[in-house]
Amino acid sequence: MLLALGTQAAVAQTLKAVQDRGQLVCGANGTLAGFGMPDPQGNWVGFDVDFCRAIAAAIFNDPTKVKFVPLTPADRFTALQSGEVDVLSRNTTWTMSRDTSLGIDFAAVNFYDGQGFMVRKALKVNSALELNDAAVCVQQGTTTELNLADYFRANNMTLKTVTFATADEAVKAYDSSRCDAYTTDSSGLYGERLRLTDPSAHIVLPEIISKEPLSPAVRQGDDSWEDLVRWVHHAMLNAEELGVNQKNVDTMLTSNAPDIRRLLGVEGQFGQSLGLTNDWAYRIIKAVGNYGESFERNVGQGSPLKIARGLNALWTKGGLQYGLPVR
Amino acid sequence: MAETVRPSSHQARRFGNIVLQVALVVGVGGLAYAAIVNAAQNLAHAHIASGFGFWNNTAGFDISQTLIYYSSSTSTFGRAFWVGLLNTLLVAGLGVVLATVLGFIIGLARLSRNWLVARLAGLYVELIRNVPLLLQLLFWYNAVLKALPELRGSVALPGGGFLNNRGLFLPRPEFAQNFRDVLIALLFGVAATIVLRLWARRRQQRTGASVRIAWFGFGLIVVLPLVVFVLAGVPLSFSFPELGRFNVMGGVEILPEFAALLVALTVYTAAFIAEVVRAGVLAVPHGQTEAAQALGLRPRTTLRLIVVPQAMRVIVPPLTSQYLNLIKNSSLAVAIGYPDLVQVFAGSVLNITGQAVEVIAITMAVYLAISLVTSLLMNLYGHAVAVVER
Numbered sequence: 001m002l003l004a005l006g007t008q009a010a011v012a013q014t015l016k017a018v019q020d021r022g023q024l025v026c027g028a029n030g031t032l033a034g035f036g037m038p039d040p041q042g043n044w045v046g047f048d049v050d051f052c053r054a055i056a057a058a059i060f061n062d063p064t065k066v067k068f069v070p071l072t073p074a075d076r077f078t079a080l081q082s083g084e085v086d087v088l089s090r091n092t093t094w095t096m097s098r099d100t101s102l103g104i105d106f107a108a109v110n111f112y113d114g115q116g117f118m119v120r121k122a123l124k125v126n127s128a129l130e131l132n133d134a135a136v137c138v139q140q141g142t143t144t145e146l147n148l149a150d151y152f153r154a155n156n157m158t159l160k161t162v163t164f165a166t167a168d169e170a171v172k173a174y175d176s177s178r179c180d181a182y183t184t185d186s187s188g189l190y191g192e193r194l195r196l197t198d199p200s201a202h203i204v205l206p207e208i209i210s211k212e213p214l215s216p217a218v219r220q221g222d223d224s225w226e227d228l229v230r231w232v233h234h235a236m237l238n239a240e241e242l243g244v245n246q247k248n249v250d251t252m253l254t255s256n257a258p259d260i261r262r263l264l265g266v267e268g269q270f271g272q273s274l275g276l277t278n279d280w281a282y283r284i285i286k287a288v289g290n291y292g293e294s295f296e297r298n299v300g301q302g303s304p305l306k307i308a309r310g311l312n313a314l315w316t317k318g319g320l321q322y323g324l325p326v327r
Numbered sequence: 328m329a330e331t332v333r334p335s336s337h338q339a340r341r342f343g344n345i346v347l348q349v350a351l352v353v354g355v356g357g358l359a360y361a362a363i364v365n366a367a368q369n370l371a372h373a374h375i376a377s378g379f380g381f382w383n384n385t386a387g388f389d390i391s392q393t394l395i396y397y398s399s400s401t402s403t404f405g406r407a408f409w410v411g412l413l414n415t416l417l418v419a420g421l422g423v424v425l426a427t428v429l430g431f432i433i434g435l436a437r438l439s440r441n442w443l444v445a446r447l448a449g450l451y452v453e454l455i456r457n458v459p460l461l462l463q464l465l466f467w468y469n470a471v472l473k474a475l476p477e478l479r480g481s482v483a484l485p486g487g488g489f490l491n492n493r494g495l496f497l498p499r500p501e502f503a504q505n506f507r508d509v510l511i512a513l514l515f516g517v518a519a520t521i522v523l524r525l526w527a528r529r530r531q532q533r534t535g536a537s538v539r540i541a542w543f544g545f546g547l548i549v550v551l552p553l554v555v556f557v558l559a560g561v562p563l564s565f566s567f568p569e570l571g572r573f574n575v576m577g578g579v580e581i582l583p584e585f586a587a588l589l590v591a592l593t594v595y596t597a598a599f600i601a602e603v604v605r606a607g608v609l610a611v612p613h614g615q616t617e618a619a620q621a622l623g624l625r626p627r628t629t630l631r632l633i634v635v636p637q638a639m640r641v642i643v644p645p646l647t648s649q650y651l652n653l654i655k656n657s658s659l660a661v662a663i664g665y666p667d668l669v670q671v672f673a674g675s676v677l678n679i680t681g682q683a684v685e686v687i688a689i690t691m692a693v694y695l696a697i698s699l700v701t702s703l704l705m706n707l708y709g710h711a712v713a714v715v716e717r
Contacts, residue, residue, distance in 0.1 A: 102681040
């Protein structure tokens with residue numbers, strides 16, 4: 001670890017290092033369906049995976065130039081701090097202590113999530129408030145672990161926590177009824193439910209007990225790299241808002257709308273100011289699609305998870321996703 | 328060789344050696360110092376918090392097994408450290424005792440003249456020591472979990488306990504004030520038995536006649552405290568576990584994670600200890616046994632007085648290594664969610680504070696300390712049982 005922390009010189013020049021390497025190294029989940037997981041053919045797929053592919057597309061015009069490193073919650077921050085990965089795109093909650101004391105910076109909230117509970121239908125529990133004295137399986141090293149203790153304390157309930165190092169082990173233990181409930185971010189609950197022996201025997205309780213703004217993170221100290229990562233997210237949001245998608249992006253190049261012309265690099269020098277080419281956003285949309293397309297394909301209606309847009313709808317549709325202006 | 332070297336050149340060489348050694352120590356120390364300073368600078372440069380200020384901050388997470396008081400809302404990271412350390416010591420301590428007992432039984436069984444017993448012991452050793460411990464641990468954990476009934480179908484144990492896939496729940500003994508008298512009687516019984524035994528041994532050395540003290544010992548250690556127990560008005564009651572809506576409430580709880588880890592460590596290490604014991608016994612020349620038989624000693628007495636004392640000096644050093652292995656292997660707890668030091672401190676605490684360097688350094692230092700203490704105790708014991716040459 002002492003040696004790994006000795007690679008400070010590389011920190012300030014992340015974009016150049018990535019370009020020289022010819023590949024982006026992306027810290028991803030590895031076991032969470034819909035967010036980050038290799039498919040049966042070994043191709044990485046998921047919402048967080050798409051985000052890294054979008055960065056690679058912006059830099060190399062090739063979404064396959066990414067090396068994915070599967071990380072557990074326990075080793076994700078160390079991997080980022082030590083320079084093992086260029087960007088951490090792994091359903092990570094943006095909290096104050098992480099932002100201020102870990103030497104990392106969060107780029108942009110790309111998924112508004114909240115913690116929930118999953119229980120067996122047979123228990124006939126309708127609310128998390130009925131879980132007094134229940135045994136709850138949880139993954140350690142997460143905000144989930146802390147929220148769980150807080151929630152039970154705040155509602156004067158007692159609980160028996162059974163903590164596991166990985167989500168895999170926690171879910172397996174829940175599945176073998178070591179615990180009455182399993183808790184994680186509600187997006188994760190839907191994904192994990194698919195892996196249970198009998199998914200239909202389990203329900204997700206309605207309570208959302210915490211705010212979990214999930215955000216990609218970068219090392220602190222390289223502001224231009226942080227800018228790049230942040231604007232990849234906002235380019236995808238703006239594309240959705242402006243109706244630019246993977247199918248129509250080529251015809252949109254001839255659009256007269258000034259917002260679209262700036263986004264796609266027909267006008268202005270926005271790409272160059274990031275250290276990229278001016279068609280950076282065109283490349284992202286061509287390769288990965290806009291925010292809505294990535295969402296629906298991986299976790300929304302086009303996926304087995306069927307998660308509703310909810311808070312992640314565009315601000316114009318009652319959600320919180322608000323693309324900053326490209327101007 | 329000493330004759331061919333003149334004193335002055337011998338001294339010069341010795342001086343040179345000392346200079347070399349001092350230089351080496353300074354070099355290694357300087358390197359370590361530079362590494363620490365470098366790490367501290369890098370941490371500061373990367374805006375990563377460092378230092379041990381987190382120790383007194385509130386932990387905020389729950390732990391499933393706590394031997395000392397711990398509350399997620401008020402206890403500190405430091406308290407969580409002690410909880411994890413005690414859990415490690417509990418499973419390692421019990422594991423060492425049980426593995427020793429099982430290992431000695433298997434080791435001696437493998438030397439048995441009974442063909443079946445010897446083969447079964449051999450099969451045990453070959454089967455267990457050739458499968459990775461982690462796999463065995465997962466096997467025990469999943470086998471234990473899958474085989475046990477769920478809460479609704481809990482097995483009610485005679486005497487008011489429950490067994491299900493949440494663990495083993497036993498009545499919790501509650502001691503009244505005058506239970507103290509029973510303890511005093513027990514202590515007295517043990518002390519008296521020791522004195523009696525010393526007397527018997529000295530008498531045997533003086534006169535050659537052996538005195539049987541087993542029944543006196545039984546009377547002093549078991550019957551006497553029992554009598555006091557009844558006279559003191561049975562100062563003991565039990566709080567029984569009850570089936571709640573989700574879990575068994577009350578009583579003493581033994582977690583399946585704990586049971587699986589303890590069984591895995593015991594079974595695995597016992598296989599190695601069995602081989603150590605077998606080697607130790609075989610190292611005693613056969614002539615010793617034959618001489619004892621020629622003197623008319625019975626097989627059991629031969630084993631106790633002739634074979635074991637000589638075997639022990641061969642057994643103790645490798646046995647120490649096995650104990651150290653067991654203690655370090657207990658950190659595999661992390662794979663099944665038993666809250667040991669690694670799981671709690673190098674897991675949850677590390678992740679919440681993000682201070683990897685400090686937390687890992689403390690954890691390593693603790694394992695080092697436990698191992699060194701174990702090693703020291705075993706060396707003292709080794710000296711105690713070493714055969715005194717006359």
